[in-house]
Amino acid sequence: MSELGSDPRAAARAIDAMRRGWPVTVAGDDGAIRLLAIESADRDRLATFDPDGQAGVLLSPSRATTLKLGNQRAAGDMARPVLLTRTPWLDFETAVALADPQMDLATPFKGPFPATPLGPVTAAEAALELARRAGMLPAFFLLPATDNADVTVADVTEFAAPANLAIASRARLPVAAAETAEIVAFRTPDDPTDHVALLIGTPDGRSPLVRLHSECLTGDVLRSLKCDCGPQLDAALAAIAASGWGVLLYLRQEGRGIGLINKLRAYALQDQGFDTVDANLRLGFAVDSRDFGVAARMLALLNIDTVRLLTNNPAKVAGLEAAGIVVAERVPHIVASNPHNHDYLATKRDRTGHQL
Numbered sequence: 001m002s003e004l005g006s007d008p009r010a011a012a013r014a015i016d017a018m019r020r021g022w023p024v025t026v027a028g029d030d031g032a033i034r035l036l037a038i039e040s041a042d043r044d045r046l047a048t049f050d051p052d053g054q055a056g057v058l059l060s061p062s063r064a065t066t067l068k069l070g071n072q073r074a075a076g077d078m079a080r081p082v083l084l085t086r087t088p089w090l091d092f093e094t095a096v097a098l099a100d101p102q103m104d105l106a107t108p109f110k111g112p113f114p115a116t117p118l119g120p121v122t123a124a125e126a127a128l129e130l131a132r133r134a135g136m137l138p139a140f141f142l143l144p145a146t147d148n149a150d151v152t153v154a155d156v157t158e159f160a161a162p163a164n165l166a167i168a169s170r171a172r173l174p175v176a177a178a179e180t181a182e183i184v185a186f187r188t189p190d191d192p193t194d195h196v197a198l199l200i201g202t203p204d205g206r207s208p209l210v211r212l213h214s215e216c217l218t219g220d221v222l223r224s225l226k227c228d229c230g231p232q233l234d235a236a237l238a239a240i241a242a243s244g245w246g247v248l249l250y251l252r253q254e255g256r257g258i259g260l261i262n263k264l265r266a267y268a269l270q271d272q273g274f275d276t277v278d279a280n281l282r283l284g285f286a287v288d289s290r291d292f293g294v295a296a297r298m299l300a301l302l303n304i305d306t307v308r309l310l311t312n313n314p315a316k317v318a319g320l321e322a323a324g325i326v327v328a329e330r331v332p333h334i335v336a337s338n339p340h341n342h343d344y345l346a347t348k349r350d351r352t353g354h355q356l
């Protein structure tokens with residue numbers, strides 16, 4: 001632990017361990033738990049982790065609700081993770097089916113799966129946050145901890161904290177929309193995810209036109225028609241160039257913060273008929289896991305305190321303002337739809353508050 005009381009590098013190590021299928025011990029003020037991520041486990045790893053067959057299964061709040069297991073929590077606890085008791089029929093394959101919604105419609109519901117009180121709630125929540133950061137399904141085998149913690153709740157909270165973000169490099173980058181653009185890259189010591197800003201035009205005393213663009217590999221690079229990210233990226237660069245002065249922040253928040261693999265899992269659920277909101281919830285995530293504090297910090301490092309924001313999403317305006325940036329104006333950012341993203345855009349309008 002550092003003198004600040006937290007060590008974000010411990011969170012980075014825990015994320016790495018989870019992806020490799022190694023157990024992790026998480027400690028909070030309310031106790032400690034030992035966890036094995038279901039996604040990266042197999043029968044042998046489970047047997048080593050839990051030789052006596054005692055480990056419960058930890059599910060996120062939204063996954064538990066999807067599986068109709070939320071009613072086992074006390075009233076008012078709907079936002080809490082759920083710990084299922086290990087039963088003889090809760091074997092490795094069943095745990096995988098509890099964790100992964102892909103087969104929900106194909107496999108009949110087994111059970112019963114009685115829940116048991118979850119003592120270290122903050123430690124469990126930190127573990128679920130680490131799974132999201134690892135780009136994995138938020139579900140674990142869980143045992144009481146008997147060893148020292150690998151990571152604490154404070155370590156997880158501090159991981160990739162915007163306050164630790166700094167400019168790492170900058171260079172001229174002529175792009176199709178603006179031949180005199182400049183690129184600025186940012187990073188924190190603990191998180192390998194680098195964010196970038198593209199500065200276009202010359203500061204002229206007016207508030208810059210700013211776009212917060214969340215990474216979408218399928219839309220930005222492969223030009224997927226399932227979303228509006230590709231056309232929005234092009235339109236933002238063109239609008240900023242036309243305005244004379246502005247910044248595009250390219251935020252590495254793929255899939256609204258759940259990562260590429262989980263977003264593609266959500267797409268597979270959308271192939272089964274679920275919309276973008278329900279797909280995220282079935283996977284066990286929030287509808288939107290993004291934190292726009294990182295964007296506010298990037299703007300502050302660029303000496304920008306007031307912006308005109310290109311967006312249809314009021315949550316982006318609120319997120320920036322909560323982090324100390326003045327949004328002088330929201331500039332709508334509507335692009336043409338196509339038959340493949342028509343329903344997606346309707347869901348954004350009807351369920352996530354986008355002003356479309």
Ligand SMILES: Nc1nc2c(ncn2[C@@H]2O[C@H](COP(=O)(O)OP(=O)(O)OP(=O)(O)O)[C@@H](O)[C@H]2O)c(=O)[nH]1
Pocket residue numbers: 214215216217227228229232253254255256257258262263266267276280310311312313316333348354
């Ligand atoms: N989880 C998930 N993420 C998606 C899906 N479709 C697009 N995304 C991601 O959503 C992000 C873009 O966010 P949107 O909700 O489309 O738009 P927004 O940024 O909130 O709002 P605007 O500023 O108005 O464009 C990108 O990170 C995409 O990768 C999906 O079906 N599921």
Ligand SMILES: [Zn+2]
Pocket residue numbers: 216218219220227228229230
């Ligand atoms: Zn997209």
